[in-house]
Amino acid sequence: MEYILIKVLEAMATFVLAFIVGMTYGGVVRKITGRVHNRLGPPWYQNFIDAFKLFSKTRGIHHGAMHFLGAAFLMVTSVVSLMIIPILAPGGHAWYNSWFTNLNFNGDLIFLIYIMTFGPLGMAMGAGQTGNPNSSIGVTRGLSQMVGFEIPWVMALVALMITYKTTSIVDFMNIQRETGTWLMFANPFAFIAAVLAMLGMFRYSPFDIVGAPTELASGPVSENGGKFLFTMMSSGSVFTFAKLVLYVDLFMGGANNLIMLVVKTFLLYMIPVLYGIVSPRYRTEQAVRWFWGWPTFIGLLAILYAVMF
Amino acid sequence: MYNDKNSKKIVETIQNWARSHSIWVLAYGTGCGAIEISPTMTSRYDAERLGFRGAATPRQADVMLITGYLTVKTVKRVVRVYEQMQSPKYVVGFGSCTINGGMYYDSYNTINLLDRYLPVDVYINGCMPRPEAVLAGLSKLQQIIREGNANGAEKYLENLAWYKENQRKIAPNWIAKAPDLNW
Amino acid sequence: MIAQIKAVFPEAVNKDYDGNRLDLTVNKEAVPSVLLYLKDSMGFRHLSHIAYVDWIEQGEFELVYILWSPLDKVKLYVHTRINRENPVIENIDMIWRQANTYEREIREMLGIEFTGLVAPDEFILEDWDDIPPFRKDFDTLEYVNRTFWHRPGREDAQDVRSTISERSGEEIPDFAKKYSR
Numbered sequence: 001m002e003y004i005l006i007k008v009l010e011a012m013a014t015f016v017l018a019f020i021v022g023m024t025y026g027g028v029v030r031k032i033t034g035r036v037h038n039r040l041g042p043p044w045y046q047n048f049i050d051a052f053k054l055f056s057k058t059r060g061i062h063h064g065a066m067h068f069l070g071a072a073f074l075m076v077t078s079v080v081s082l083m084i085i086p087i088l089a090p091g092g093h094a095w096y097n098s099w100f101t102n103l104n105f106n107g108d109l110i111f112l113i114y115i116m117t118f119g120p121l122g123m124a125m126g127a128g129q130t131g132n133p134n135s136s137i138g139v140t141r142g143l144s145q146m147v148g149f150e151i152p153w154v155m156a157l158v159a160l161m162i163t164y165k166t167t168s169i170v171d172f173m174n175i176q177r178e179t180g181t182w183l184m185f186a187n188p189f190a191f192i193a194a195v196l197a198m199l200g201m202f203r204y205s206p207f208d209i210v211g212a213p214t215e216l217a218s219g220p221v222s223e224n225g226g227k228f229l230f231t232m233m234s235s236g237s238v239f240t241f242a243k244l245v246l247y248v249d250l251f252m253g254g255a256n257n258l259i260m261l262v263v264k265t266f267l268l269y270m271i272p273v274l275y276g277i278v279s280p281r282y283r284t285e286q287a288v289r290w291f292w293g294w295p296t297f298i299g300l301l302a303i304l305y306a307v308m309f
Numbered sequence: 310m311y312n313d314k315n316s317k318k319i320v321e322t323i324q325n326w327a328r329s330h331s332i333w334v335l336a337y338g339t340g341c342g343a344i345e346i347s348p349t350m351t352s353r354y355d356a357e358r359l360g361f362r363g364a365a366t367p368r369q370a371d372v373m374l375i376t377g378y379l380t381v382k383t384v385k386r387v388v389r390v391y392e393q394m395q396s397p398k399y400v401v402g403f404g405s406c407t408i409n410g411g412m413y414y415d416s417y418n419t420i421n422l423l424d425r426y427l428p429v430d431v432y433i434n435g436c437m438p439r440p441e442a443v444l445a446g447l448s449k450l451q452q453i454i455r456e457g458n459a460n461g462a463e464k465y466l467e468n469l470a471w472y473k474e475n476q477r478k479i480a481p482n483w484i485a486k487a488p489d490l491n492w
Numbered sequence: 493m494i495a496q497i498k499a500v501f502p503e504a505v506n507k508d509y510d511g512n513r514l515d516l517t518v519n520k521e522a523v524p525s526v527l528l529y530l531k532d533s534m535g536f537r538h539l540s541h542i543a544y545v546d547w548i549e550q551g552e553f554e555l556v557y558i559l560w561s562p563l564d565k566v567k568l569y570v571h572t573r574i575n576r577e578n579p580v581i582e583n584i585d586m587i588w589r590q591a592n593t594y595e596r597e598i599r600e601m602l603g604i605e606f607t608g609l610v611a612p613d614e615f616i617l618e619d620w621d622d623i624p625p626f627r628k629d630f631d632t633l634e635y636v637n638r639t640f641w642h643r644p645g646r647e648d649a650q651d652v653r654s655t656i657s658e659r660s661g662e663e664i665p666d667f668a669k670k671y672s673r
Contacts (some may be wrong), residue, residue, distance in 0.1 A: 022328040039355040225368035409643035421640040
């Protein structure tokens with residue numbers, strides 16, 4: 001009984017950490033975007049103020065019971081993904097280390113691939129209920145783009161699973177600690193394919209046609225305001241943090257304490273952000289065609305490399 | 310103890326501070342003045358450092374900028390957009406056409422006083438106001454929000470009959486719904 | 493090219509601003525056939541606009557069809573007069589499709605009825621219940637005073653720059669002086 005209570009408290013601590021770090025990353029990215037555009041950006045805590053303002057709207061407008069499902073499913077996806085991924089390596093040296101090694105079991109990588117596609121499906125149901133044609137078009141485009149980047153992503157993960165014959169993320173972290181080299185260098189093709197798929201996952205330019213404000217009146221989010229939008233924004237930040245930590249765990253050796261975790265995730269986050277600030281936007285069919293070109297080829301190379309060596 | 314006047318006031322103060330530092334502007338330019346919104350929001354006269362950001366739909370926006378003259382045809386659409394926004398919401402009137410009719414004061418098709426059809430919080434003078442003037446007006450809006458005086462939304466709901474009568478005077482065949490804000 | 497037109501229509505006048513503009517006056521019954529002939533046989537493929545004038549003293553409306561020939565680069569203005577009491581003319585929707593929009597505007601602003609025009613009712617003026625506003629007997633200022641309000645204190649619409657400068661003792665700068673009354 002006490003054990004369960006402690007686990008629940010640790011889960012809440014993980015969620016608070018993900019929320020704070022995810023929102024801070026959002027604000028810092030806006031600041032960096034502003035500096036690249038040769039202007040001062042907003043302060044780094046701007047996303048917190050945005051979230052608080054959205055939370056304190058006095059009138060809420062909803063379109064029926066199914067409309068709540070959009071925001072709820074997104075939040076559920078983010079939280080469940082967060083709970084599966086070990087934030088810090090078990091057996092590390094910091095005193096809070098045992099707080100952040102969440103629930104993990106033997107098949108969790110496959111479970112993650114399944115659960116990460118769950119959120120946009122719920123958002124599709126919520127967006128369909130509103131009856132706004134912009135929402136349905138945005139949802140269609142988002143799901144087609146997801147079909148695009150899932151292929152190289154799953155190929156990279158399958159290559160890793162074949163090489164090391166395990167599907168548990170904790171085992172990957174242990175392997176990297178024992179052999180001493182990161183999987184980034186040991187399986188370079190898998191890393192490159194996964195990074196190219198990451199560009200599509202985070203929905204920055206050039207793949208941000210799903211929620212583009214001028215293109216589509218922001219797609220699936222268009223009928224949500226107030227507390228719905230607060231839930232979607234927070235779940236987006238938490239999900240970003242979860243995906244970044246997954247990449248760090250798989251390819252960059254995990255982290256032993258929080259400071260190294262923040263440094264590694266931030267450096268990895270800069271890849272899609274800096275590429276996205278200066279890129280124009282792809283249409284959906286161009287994006288899918290790009291994903292099934294070079295990234296899939298490199299994913300195939302990764303699988304061949306894993307099978308033969 | 311949780312709901313007495315003092316703690317409500319503290320919560321209101323914090324909420325107003327947050328609302329004033331993160332205002333999402335609806336990207337809707339109705340008249341000639343819309344050309345002054347884009348320099349204000351982008352690199353040279355950066356309004357994003359004050360927290361302003363463009364919002365795509367009325368459900369997500371806080372403030373609506375009425376930038377210039379409004380014809381009878383546009384007034385119907387603007388009122389409908391205003392009623393779709395979630396309160397607390399504000400209206401800023403740009404240019405002299407919203408104040409007294411401007412240079413179109415004797416036109417049969419444009420309205421003269423915006424105040425009779427929508428509750429306005431801040432007027433910005435000029436034809437068109439320069440981005441520096443726009444930023445000064447938006448800072449004044451921030452100050453009004455922080456003091457707690459920006460209640461255009463409640464004023465609209467209290468005097469709804471008067472606003473609807475004025476709107477129906479210029480558009481007699483418009484079946485203006487009573488505020489079913491869920492449309 | 494101009495000589496060819498003059499051969500067919502001997503009454504075409506040459507208003508020579510830059511050498512390639514011709515004016516032509518026809519009866520209102522002859523308008524569709526003349527325009528069709530000009531479009532098919534003489535190469536005036538493009539209808540630029542349909543302009544209108546309100547001759548209130550003579551009791552007539554005047555419509556001007558502005559045609560342009562892209563190959564020979566000649567502008568042709570075809571004038572017709574319509575009676576002001578009962579303005580009816582045939583529409584030329586089937587010759588050029590853009591005439592539909594121009595005729596809707598004229599129908600709304602002047603009140604001319606085009607026979608056979610199939611178009612939705614309101615174009616620019618929604619919920620309009622007065623006489624068509626571009627006629628010369630429509631008093632705009634009286635309509636504005638009736639329907640809209642003026643800001644209290646600004647009903648006379650004077651130029652306030654001189655008043656403000658007198659009241660506050662400030663000098664109007666030189667570049668602004670030539671614009672104030």
